[in-house]
Amino acid sequence: MKETGEIKNEKFRIIAGFLLLIILVAFFFVLGLVSGSVAIAPGQILKILFGTESEEVARTILLTIRLPRVIAALVLGGALAVSGFLLQTFFSNPIAGPFVLGISSGAKLTVALAMIFFLQRGVMLGSWAMALTAFIGSMLSMGFVLLIAGKVKSMSFLVVCGVMTGYLCSAVTDFIVTFAEDSDIVNLHGWSLGSFSGISRGNVHVICIIVSVCLLTSFMLSKPMDAWRLGEDYAKNLGVGIPLFRAALIILSSLLSAVVTAFAGPVSFVGIAVPHLMRSLLKTAKPILMLPASFLGGAAFCLFSDLIARKLFAPAEISISSVTSLIGAPIVIYLMVSRGRTKGAENG
């Protein structure tokens, strides 16, 4: 009796957890659409979406500004959390993430370089080119992190190196921005702090295509990811083709965080904090559940953070990273402290 009770409990927890996540995403999505300097009622939104709204101003605001922004926050937030989950899986380390490992900053550096280079020649970079540039940067940072990971086995040292790489890339980006021409700075400054504003409908298309391909591929890898939790030797014994699997994790996580950085700039702490929150919420770490949960959790987290960024000091906007850091950093600190405590207890 007790046994079946526990299993029911587990199923209930997972179903309730997913329902909660979906409701949160839907709630913040709608809230993001209705709120702003011009109020648009939910009913009006439906009319606009079905093409029966006559008022041009509301229509333009919703379709060209708010909708792309809210969709971007949803998809990119989810992408960031999944990227973090993939990295945590790869390194078997719960404090890994695209931001702490310097992968986002690498992408930021190459995008800044490319933007200035092409803007000075009067060429605007297209969405695909932006994504590609960011991918190159994130892969370069990732390569550096892997090089270190191959030499030292200590996970905390790896994170320290990642943070240093992040600072290095940010410093170089700052230099470039400082020496750029005035017209470029306007473009670069908001982006380099992180923001979901200024994302066009064209951007949204590219974002959705790349992210959904990455998500589907990641989901197809949920079985080997499950075996990988026991470590490389067990995974190999169970039949996982290790080199291909590792390469896939690296490419997917880099690509996901590159897309985020290309269009929203660096967004911190979502990648670490969200997968951890999801593990605590669902009390499981099965990849097949964690992947969709991380996506939904990241989406809700970023939709909420974007709302705060827009509304807190409206009409002035604060950067999205400030908000996500404010919420995410304490979670990460708590995570590290509580892990340190259980480790200590195990040794003692």
Place this chain on the structure above:
Amino acid sequence: MAELLRAENLSVGYGKTPVLKGVSFEVHPGEIVTLIGSNGSGKSTLLKTAAGLLKPLGGEIFLDGRKLGDIGEAELSRHVSILLTGQFRTEYMTGKEAVSLGRYPYTGRFGILSGEDREKVKSAMELVKVGELENRYLQHLSDGQRQRVMLARAICQESALMILDEPATYLDIRYELELLEILKTLAKERGTAVFMSMHELHLAGAVSDRLLAIKNGGIFREGTPEEILTGECIAELYDIDKSSFFKSFGEYPQKSR
């Protein structure tokens, strides 16, 4: 019966320097062959090489007459299962999830268990008596409990060859004896070949068909427990001063008398 595992003039090691050189041996179906030898003598390295986790540095190793290196991961996973030493940093993985991973080679793309798979997981957990650990997280288990969960995992992989690195570590005396019974059952009833390492000589002697004593980068002695577990041979194998060995243990193990 033809041998299941055969090593010919095998050299094993990490990197380029071999720990063991010129090793040749065979393991037959239904046979339990145990490696004994001091810490760092290369037992684990040899086991990992036999499981296909490390590439041989020289010589050849055959599984069922085929070169181990020529068998793909997916196919190999149905023939060889492992139990290794060392911790893993797995969080939120229940005992049942861990054992279920033993069915990995048989499940579909998303690793969903069939009714038959679930039965096999259950019976493996019952065999090793870890049924009550199914909803407990691995990180909260004692080392001995975790060891038994991982043994159940290896068993439900249903491989012809099981490679176990120090399976008796962390176990109390009751579970040590149960481990021996389980291994005997697997070998005699299912015809599973067991290739393992052990520090507990009394256990190794009680369960093994043959012992391989490892020393100085090679096989030092090979034979039945009666042939190997003599005070003299053990003292020499572990570089123990004979007088101190006999002072502590008398004529142990008894079979040498």
